[in-house]
Amino acid sequence: MKDAMQIGAIAAMGCLTPADAAVQTATTSSVGMLDPGRWEPSARFRIESIIRKSALEEAEQRFHRPYAVFDWDNTSIVNDTEEALLLYQIETLAFHIPSDKFIEVILQNVPSSTASAIPNERGKFSTFHSLAVDVSADYTALKQRFASLPPAPDELQASPRFHSFRAKLLFLYSALDETLGPNVAYPWVINLLSGYTLDGLARLAEESNDTALGDALQLAVFRSPEDAPGAAGPVKVEHRRGIRITSEIASTMHTLRANGFDVYVVSASLEPVVAVFASLPKYGYGIPREHVFGLRMEEVNGTLQPYYRRNWPLVWGPGKVQLIREQMISAKGYGPTLVFGDSDGDFEMLSQFPDTATGIIVNRLKSGKIGSLCRKAVEQSSKSGARFLLQGRNESTGLWRPEQTTLDLHVTQAKLLADKT
Known part of the structure; x- marks a missing residue:
């Protein structure tokens, strides 16, 4: 009974x-x-x-x-460990690629004359080659400036080159994914880790995880300087910060x-x-x-x-x-x-x-x-x-919800399905 x-x-x-x-x-x-x-x-x-x-x-x-x-x-x-690592790499300049090889790496298997499906801040559709030229120039300048010692965060934040590099490299990744899809974008982003040993990469990934676990969950917005447009023009990109x-x-x-x-x-x-x-x-x-x-x-x-x-x-x-x-x-x-x-x-x-x-x-x-x-x-x-x-999940807290509906970032009304499925 x-x-x-x-x-x-x-x-x-x-x-x-x-x-x-x-x-x-x-x-x-x-x-x-x-x-x-x-x-x-x-x-x-x-x-x-x-x-x-x-x-x-x-x-x-x-x-x-x-x-x-x-x-x-x-x-x-919650969120993406690889994309958190990309942001951590950028914000600590933790790259092992020689400056003279950087543009070669970021254009590998990329049709350089193809235009991004995402417009820049001036409404123009930049080619991947022009984006790569700007990112490579920023990378070279930053590597030269911080050649001997790892940069302090406040030094990087004071550098217009850094803001251009962060925004345009993240924009390039986002544009590759949006324009050419994961079959191009996903192998592309891991190539930025070339030069690492497996032990060195494990240490970097652990540092990135620990940093991102302490970050607030947010949709960060990064812009390149308007007064330094480069070949691709000024760009804006959104990137999810934080993991749980x-x-x-x-x-x-x-x-x-x-x-x-x-x-x-x-x-x-x-x-x-x-x-x-x-x-x-x-x-x-x-x-x-x-x-x-x-x-x-x-x-x-x-x-x-x-x-x-x-x-x-x-x-x-x-x-x-x-x-x-x-x-x-x-x-x-x-x-x-x-x-x-x-x-x-x-x-x-x-x-x-x-x-x-x-x-x-x-x-x-x-x-x-x-x-x-x-x-x-x-x-x-x-x-x-x-x-x-x-x-379901609460995207603002990173906690699951005991129901099927999800509460997206910075909204108060949970939803069951996307508007278009």
Whole structure:
């Protein structure tokens, strides 16, 4: 009688059918539950039922370990660790690229005569070559001025060259992404880390993480000086500052591992940069280094080169599916049980594996392909066996919301879906 009452209560709270709720209650003491945290309740109950079902199946099959795949940026954390590192590099001038090679690096695989899809402050559409010329000139001047000692923050802030360099380099990255897409922009941005050893990069990434964790979450606006337009003209760019740990994701990762799941991270950021965050104990996620996958660069004698790794998939969109097939399915023989993501770059891995019981989407009010999955998640939220789940977030605090809706930066009204999906 008590079991029946418990099943009925769980079904009512989580919008589950009695059958789903029964799976949730039919468990041994070794099968844990998720920390409720700020989980949207029906999403949490659905995941718990999957964990319990998978744990029972694993006990019966013995050799079939289920696994979960997590995107990193804006899924496992708030905001983007690679883009936080880019800003940290700029604001500390932490580049190891010789001045005479800088323009070559930032124009590699970029059609230099192509115009940006984003206009400058004067309404003109600058070419990527003109932007690269300005950024390279600023970089050379700053490197010459601060050749012997790392620059003090107040010295940099007093330099018009620095303001031009920061705005135009960030603008160039944003313009590449907007104009040519992630297949160009994502390998491009990691090339700015060429010249680092893996140990040196790990130290830099940790410094960047710690700085960004202390920053306020904001949409910062950077402008180049109007009176020093250069070849590309004055520009303005917005860049999200600050990152946050998502405790619900970290806790879920630990619960999954405690219940027989392997846990993997598959990211469109540089793999060793993500590994610092995902694997260092101080951040709380505890992912084994060998379970972290992302973009890779060529190395020579332990030093990163400004070239993408040969025969390694571009780990975004379809490339994430390719990586999972090559690195996980080829060894295990089956796909992931759970997949977590937030953007168009996760659409394929969220939707294309027949073995996936549920895809969990962090709601960032996105349109496009991921927006279509968000809409499906809303439609399925009251149904048994939902294929997609939607988890809300407060973008101003970085905290999840215990519902599907998301509160965007500096607004007071939460929304369920993007205006256009």
